[in-house]
């Protein structure tokens with residue numbers, strides 16, 4: 001069996017509304033253990049685990065923790081990014097709906113280790129069930145002394161508040177998210193300074209994804225070195241995969257890094273509906289590369305994904321069968337980003353409109369070879385000149401399609417008569 005249920009080990013075994021259920025299955029045990037450790041020792045364990053952020057960029061979690069810990073400020077924040085706006089991703093929702101206390105426990109441990117005083121969970125507005133569950137769980141945790149003043153008898157105070165977005169994709173980007181919590185329109189800021197030195201209300205702030213924070217109690221339990229033995233050298237531990245599209249079994253599966261994409265689709269997803277052939281698979285979500293069937297033996301690993309100029313660690317696999325047309329998919333992707341662009345910088349604001357116009361020419365079989373060149377150079381400009389990760393990653397699908405689906409482009413140019 002290729003599944004390895006560590007972060008998802010309590011899924012289906014506890015009532016997520018019941019803190020007692022969570023405690024019975026070792027919940028908050030790792031918080032108690034962490035509170036007996038030196039703060040630097042906790043960060044060392046995360047460093048030895050080589051935990052990389054699960055929100056997409058794969059940034060080492062320990063470096064952010066060290067950054068926050070060294071800031072001498074009487075007010076510091078930990079934010080859990082639960083915006084999950086990337087199409088095809090729903091693993092954070094599963095974590096919030098199935099094991100909300102694990103997220104809180106991770107946040108409290110991180111706050112203790114870094115000296116943070118207040119936490120926020122920024123939840124996608126559409127996730128009403130997650131929002132209610134988290135609020136309920138925070139109240140329960142307070143009643144048991146895991147949150148609030150003098151947590152577990154220690155001179156450590158920490159509280160968590162839930163905030164929700166209003167459906168904007170860019171609000172998942174860390175600075176846009178911070179602006180949104182502050183009550184401003186969700187627009188990014190120029191980096192540096194990074195949030196760990198100047199974040200929410202200009203105070204030091206650590207932002208991590210739901211899955212990253214959910215993994216912290218596990219690292220305290222296993223020890224960093226043991227955690228690092230799971231997965232591959234550059235990508236340790238496990239990854240929650242959101243599997244969707246034309247597979248028989250859609251859902252969230254936890255696997256160790258290093259499993260081939262093909263195994264996820266066929267062994268966990270049960271193969272393709274009606275046993276059709278696979279035309280293409282999009283990795284990571286709308287911002288990720290589109291690859292053809294012959295590349296499915298590629299393993300799931302941050303390093304491999306980075307070969308596509310893409311930071312797609314969020315773990316979506318969207319399977320499209322032989323009935324799908326690459327240009328219809330690309331148009332949907334580009335239109336999504338055109339709609340979600342915040343409009344702050346020109347390459348992203350104007351570029352997606354022009355990309356869509358070019359793709360429509362291929363759909364209508366009115367394109368020429370010159371349009372391939374224009375599409376490629378425009379995609380590269382948006383990738384290189386955009387201010388935030390939205391524009392920097394949005395052209396990935398187009399760039400990958402130009403590499404792996406060249407024949408589809410040529411067919412549209414060479415056969416204008418076909419329908």
Ligand SMILES: Cc1cc2nc3c(=O)[nH]c(=O)nc-3n(C[C@H](O)[C@H](O)[C@H](O)COP(=O)(O)O)c2cc1C
Nearest residue numbers: 053054055081084085172173174208209212389390
């Ligand atoms: C446009 C855009 C949207 C993003 N949306 C999310 C999101 O929904 N959830 C998330 O965890 N990270 C998202 N990110 C990444 C965050 O900016 C940030 O890197 C992440 O929350 C850090 O957490 P991690 O280090 O644990 O991965 C997004 C980035 C960009 C550029």
Ligand code: SF4
Nearest residue numbers: 343344345348388391
């Ligand atoms: S890249 Fe797009 S979303 Fe990001 S700041 Fe520029 S216009 Fe806004």
